[in-house]
Amino acid sequence: MRRIGVIGAGAWGTALAMAAARAGAEVVLQARETDVVDSVNARHENSLFLPGIPLDPAIRATTSMGEAAQADALLLVTPAQHLRTACRALKPDLKPGVPVIICAKGIEIETGSLMSEAAEAELDSQPVAVLSGPTFAAEVAKGLPTAVTLAIRDEALGRRLLAALGGRTFRPYLSDDLVGAQVGGAVKNVLAIACGVVHGRNLGDNARAALITRGLAEIARLGARLGARAETLMGLSGLGDLTLTCSSLQSRNMSLGAALGQGRSLDEVLGERRSVAEGVYTARAVTKLAAEKGVDMPLCQAVDALLNHGANLDAIIDALMTRPFKTETV
Numbered sequence: 001m002r003r004i005g006v007i008g009a010g011a012w013g014t015a016l017a018m019a020a021a022r023a024g025a026e027v028v029l030q031a032r033e034t035d036v037v038d039s040v041n042a043r044h045e046n047s048l049f050l051p052g053i054p055l056d057p058a059i060r061a062t063t064s065m066g067e068a069a070q071a072d073a074l075l076l077v078t079p080a081q082h083l084r085t086a087c088r089a090l091k092p093d094l095k096p097g098v099p100v101i102i103c104a105k106g107i108e109i110e111t112g113s114l115m116s117e118a119a120e121a122e123l124d125s126q127p128v129a130v131l132s133g134p135t136f137a138a139e140v141a142k143g144l145p146t147a148v149t150l151a152i153r154d155e156a157l158g159r160r161l162l163a164a165l166g167g168r169t170f171r172p173y174l175s176d177d178l179v180g181a182q183v184g185g186a187v188k189n190v191l192a193i194a195c196g197v198v199h200g201r202n203l204g205d206n207a208r209a210a211l212i213t214r215g216l217a218e219i220a221r222l223g224a225r226l227g228a229r230a231e232t233l234m235g236l237s238g239l240g241d242l243t244l245t246c247s248s249l250q251s252r253n254m255s256l257g258a259a260l261g262q263g264r265s266l267d268e269v270l271g272e273r274r275s276v277a278e279g280v281y282t283a284r285a286v287t288k289l290a291a292e293k294g295v296d297m298p299l300c301q302a303v304d305a306l307l308n309h310g311a312n313l314d315a316i317i318d319a320l321m322t323r324p325f326k327t328e329t330v
């Protein structure tokens, strides 16, 4: 695979463009913002979404989806709630058989669809893959060691994608569990907001560890209900990403939670940011999906109540801690 197209030039699309360029691909990066295109092409930096990190001068940016779509494989790196729209826009430009690799993490609010389900519904002639794992964009862009899960049903095509994207500092592991590779990456953003609240409100490291562990139980319950394999949820895209995102204020989701824990309002925090905190949207989507599927997810529900339904934080914490005692099971 000689040419890789990247749709979406936020921090993650830009970092993945760097990974593909390091692997030897010719990379075309599509951005919505003309100032991102100018910054990448003229100064080899994405000054809006990944400032201060030098990019490979061979990466070419464009605002044209059609131009980026003329590729041997395409990475879809828009925010999750915009992925379906991007697929619709791309469809006329895609050659049948060209794989699309979903790199967004989330669940569609409107439909409860995983990203692969939305892409497969819109792009019936493209093989769909999922790339997910513990990956802060800045670290990948700088070439720090990183490992991810790459899930795809067609193993031979998957091996070609590993070769096209992987390298000495970016190590993808192959899986055929598309559902499993998406559940962890979506739900961990919601749990990272909760861990941020714990941090911002000085509730202690015990509380954060409890949240990660009982959050993993929620991921496992939802995953099982949706058909994920348990081993995938214990891998890079599950436990790996949950651990990373719930342990570092580099995470936009955790830092958003920390600001809320310090008493700031969601509108105020979102108003200051250009970057996406997917957990805000996934909290709503996963709470709705869990209710429809009959899956108990009290932590995610609590985050949704705090973010989207004006619930009082002290009352939420109290309600979680005074639930009936129970056996420790998933």
Ligand SMILES: NC(=O)c1ccc[n+]([C@@H]2O[C@H](COP(=O)([O-])OP(=O)(O)OC[C@H]3O[C@@H](n4cnc5c(N)ncnc54)[C@H](O)[C@@H]3O)[C@@H](O)[C@H]2O)c1
Binding pocket: 008, 009, 010, 011, 012, 013, 014, 031, 032, 033, 049, 077, 078, 079, 080, 082, 103, 104, 105, 106, 135, 136, 137, 138, 274, 275, 276, 277, 278
């Ligand atoms: N940044 C990371 O470290 C990282 C790592 C792994 C996965 N991801 C995932 O990648 C996806 C993209 O995140 P990011 O960090 O690259 O974004 P970002 O926060 O750096 O930038 C925001 C992006 O949203 C785009 N955008 C804004 N409004 C839009 C609209 N109406 N339609 C389409 N696009 C719009 C912007 O053009 C920009 O590309 C998310 O699902 C995120 O969870 C991010």
Ligand SMILES: O=P(O)(O)OC[C@H](O)CO
Binding pocket: 105, 133, 134, 135, 136, 137, 189, 192, 241, 244, 245, 250, 251, 252, 253, 254, 276, 277, 278
């Ligand atoms: O900064 P966040 O919270 O969007 O997390 C980025 C990545 O998803 C971590 O794997």
